[in-house]
Amino acid sequence: MHSIRIALTTGIAAALLVTAIGVAGAASAQDAAKADEGAIKYRQSLMESVGGDMASISNIMKYGLPLTGNLVVHAESLAAHAKLVSTAFERKVTAGQTDAEPAIWAKADEFKEKTKAFETETAKLVEVAKTSDPAALGVQMKATGKACGGCHDNFRKPKEESFKRKGGGGE
Amino acid sequence: MKRARSAGIAALTAAIAALLAAASARAGDGAAQRGRAVLEAAGGCTCHSDVKGGGGPLAGGRAMKTPFGVFYSTNITPDPETGIGRWSDSEFVRAMREGLAPDGHAYFPVFPYPSFTGMGDEDVLAMKAYLFSLAPVRRENRPHDAWPPFSWRIAASAWRWMFFEPRRFAPDPARTPEWNRGAYLVEAVAHCGECHTPRTLPGALDRSRWLAGSKDGPEGELAPNLTPDADTGIGLWTKTDIAWFLKTGQLPDGDDTEGLMKEVIEHGYGHLPESDLQAIAAYLHSLPPVRNDALAEHEHGHEHGDESAE
Numbered sequence: 001m002h003s004i005r006i007a008l009t010t011g012i013a014a015a016l017l018v019t020a021i022g023v024a025g026a027a028s029a030q031d032a033a034k035a036d037e038g039a040i041k042y043r044q045s046l047m048e049s050v051g052g053d054m055a056s057i058s059n060i061m062k063y064g065l066p067l068t069g070n071l072v073v074h075a076e077s078l079a080a081h082a083k084l085v086s087t088a089f090e091r092k093v094t095a096g097q098t099d100a101e102p103a104i105w106a107k108a109d110e111f112k113e114k115t116k117a118f119e120t121e122t123a124k125l126v127e128v129a130k131t132s133d134p135a136a137l138g139v140q141m142k143a144t145g146k147a148c149g150g151c152h153d154n155f156r157k158p159k160e161e162s163f164k165r166k167g168g169g170g171e
Numbered sequence: 172m173k174r175a176r177s178a179g180i181a182a183l184t185a186a187i188a189a190l191l192a193a194a195s196a197r198a199g200d201g202a203a204q205r206g207r208a209v210l211e212a213a214g215g216c217t218c219h220s221d222v223k224g225g226g227g228p229l230a231g232g233r234a235m236k237t238p239f240g241v242f243y244s245t246n247i248t249p250d251p252e253t254g255i256g257r258w259s260d261s262e263f264v265r266a267m268r269e270g271l272a273p274d275g276h277a278y279f280p281v282f283p284y285p286s287f288t289g290m291g292d293e294d295v296l297a298m299k300a301y302l303f304s305l306a307p308v309r310r311e312n313r314p315h316d317a318w319p320p321f322s323w324r325i326a327a328s329a330w331r332w333m334f335f336e337p338r339r340f341a342p343d344p345a346r347t348p349e350w351n352r353g354a355y356l357v358e359a360v361a362h363c364g365e366c367h368t369p370r371t372l373p374g375a376l377d378r379s380r381w382l383a384g385s386k387d388g389p390e391g392e393l394a395p396n397l398t399p400d401a402d403t404g405i406g407l408w409t410k411t412d413i414a415w416f417l418k419t420g421q422l423p424d425g426d427d428t429e430g431l432m433k434e435v436i437e438h439g440y441g442h443l444p445e446s447d448l449q450a451i452a453a454y455l456h457s458l459p460p461v462r463n464d465a466l467a468e469h470e471h472g473h474e475h476g477d478e479s480a481e
Contacts, residue, residue, distance in 0.1 A: 055425030062415040138419075145420060148427040158430065160386065160393035164468040 039091040040098045046081065046088050053078045054148075057141060061134065068132055075129035078144070079122040086115045099157040099164075107154075114151035121147040206301025209294045212360045212447065213287075215438025218389065219244045222434065230254070230308035235281050236391045239374060240317030242281040250307035263299045264292070269337050277327040279315065280334075280374060281389075289340035289359030334375040346457075349446075353454030356447060357382075361440065366394040366431070369463075383461035392430045393466060400460035403467040410452035417441065417448050 053074040060067050060074075092105045104111045121144045128140040159165070210216055220226065221233040221244070231246035249256040255263065262273040270277055270284035278284060287295075320326050340359050342351040357363045366388045368376045383404070384396030396404035405413070412423045417440045420428045428436070440448075 051425030053425070054421065055423065058415060058419070058421050058423075058425065062411050141421075142419060145427045149420075149429055149433060152427060152429055158392065159395075160391070162468065165393075165466075 035091070036093040036096060039088075039093045040096050040100075043088045043098070043100065046084055050078060050081050050085075050148075053081070054141075054144070057129075057137075061138065061141070071129040071132070071137065072126065075122065075126040079119070079126050082115075082119045082122040085118060086112060089115075097163045099162050101155045101157060104155050111151070111155055114147075114155065117150060118144075118147040200304075202297050202300035203304040204301075205293075206297035206299065206304075208442075209298045209360065210301055211439045211442040212356055213298070214361060214435030214440060216247065217431070217434045217438050219247050220434075220438075226310060227308040229302070229305065230310040232310060232313055235389045237281055237374075237389065238370075238387050239279075239321040240315065242279055242315045242317060243313040244282075245312045246308065246310050247302055248305055248308040248310075249303045250309050253309050253311050254307055255302065256307055258299075260296055260299060264295050267295050267298075268339075270331055270335060276324055277331040279317070279321070279327045280330060283362040283365040285335055285376070286359055286362035286365055288335075288337045289355065291339070294360065330373065330375075334373070347453075349450045349453050350457060352447065353450035353452070356451055357454050361451070363397065366392075367397050380461050380463070382455070382458060383463045384466045386465060388431070390431055396461065396463045396466055397455055398458045398461045399456060400462050403463045404460060405455070406460060410449065410456055413452035413455060414445065414448035417443065417451065418445075 056074045057071060057078075059065065060071060089100070089104055089111070094100060094102045094105075121140070125137075125140050125144050128136050157163075216229060218233055218235060219231050220228045221231065224232055224234075226232045227248070229247050231244045233244045235242045235244060246254040248254040251257050258266070258273060265271050266273070266278070267284060267287045268290060269288065270280070270282065272278060315322060340355050342348075343354070346354070364376055364382055367382045367384055368378070369380050369383060369385045370387065371377050382397040383400075385394045388394035398404040399406040401407055408416075408423055416422060416428070417436060419441065420433055420436045422428060427433070443451075
């Protein structure tokens, strides 16, 4: 009788333990999935910030707006955001609703080189924006755009393969 | 005395000859300079530059992936053996506007002669003058890798016979000169429709959906809808946005452009005078909007909808 009780208790305890481990495992898998999702979302919002400042500079220039004083602010914002790009891609997430190419992690050195080039060009953009020379700014905006493209060329899915064109599913 | 006079005449003759030579060289330069602008309006003829393969500019050999196979562009530098160095003016004009090589065979319509057929004499000849002012590059043309029957030369002739009619651009007197300039550039020289208009099964442009975008652009790229449809086209772009984009490659949302478009802006459209960019924008804004859902990005709402359904 006593031994049966011990066996039962042990059995229940063991079952509880297994369940607990299972739940913990499921929870950690869930956490990882959520972290992956967050990494993708953050990358995209960071790129939108970059695009926003690029568009703002372009809008001031192409419409000749009397807001040239704002150019430096946008350029500084770009330079600051540029430094965040490499951190945003530290976590390797290739599946899901993302246009990030696996080459980012497979060719990490090349990717780093490209993000560095973006940092360099945006830092130059700040200096040029301070001089309020529209021709020089135009030239440096082109150089900055080239730095964007230099990375997008190999590390962002082309538009025809974008997750946005694949019925919303990324995988 | 007599000798002095004859020496004087000789000197004068030489001076006149020199002047004439200089004037004709300048006229030649002028045509070449104008031709450079025409070539830039044609997107820099970038398809003839095999950038990835390390071929020289305009020396051909670039692979153009199409639904009919892979076609390789030709050498259009003035090399007499492998390029177009021996072509006469009339041969060049016929190739550009009628799609026929000097030996009479028809080009596959991957070469956009159905657009160039709209070009004026002066522009075509100026383009030739510019090409002939460049350094010749020796590079043999590469045979196409198309699938039969598209690989057969006769197919190109048959296609041309069925779908092509030479037609010079005719300005519409009811429209402004700016619009007509834009129409001439878009329809003929800049040959926008070749990539941005969907094609019918045999590869002819579907003119009922003019510039409505295509999934089968060259090199397998997607060519966006250029009509002013607000959802699937560029209906939300201002004329200033369009002109700026063609000049810089920067999209209104601050993104950059990639692929062939980036190249044709860099070597071509980006050098157009502002008035031409504005003319193109005015023309594009005047087009009837065409919805093309096949190319549309899915709205964010859609994505969330899909997510919650999973």
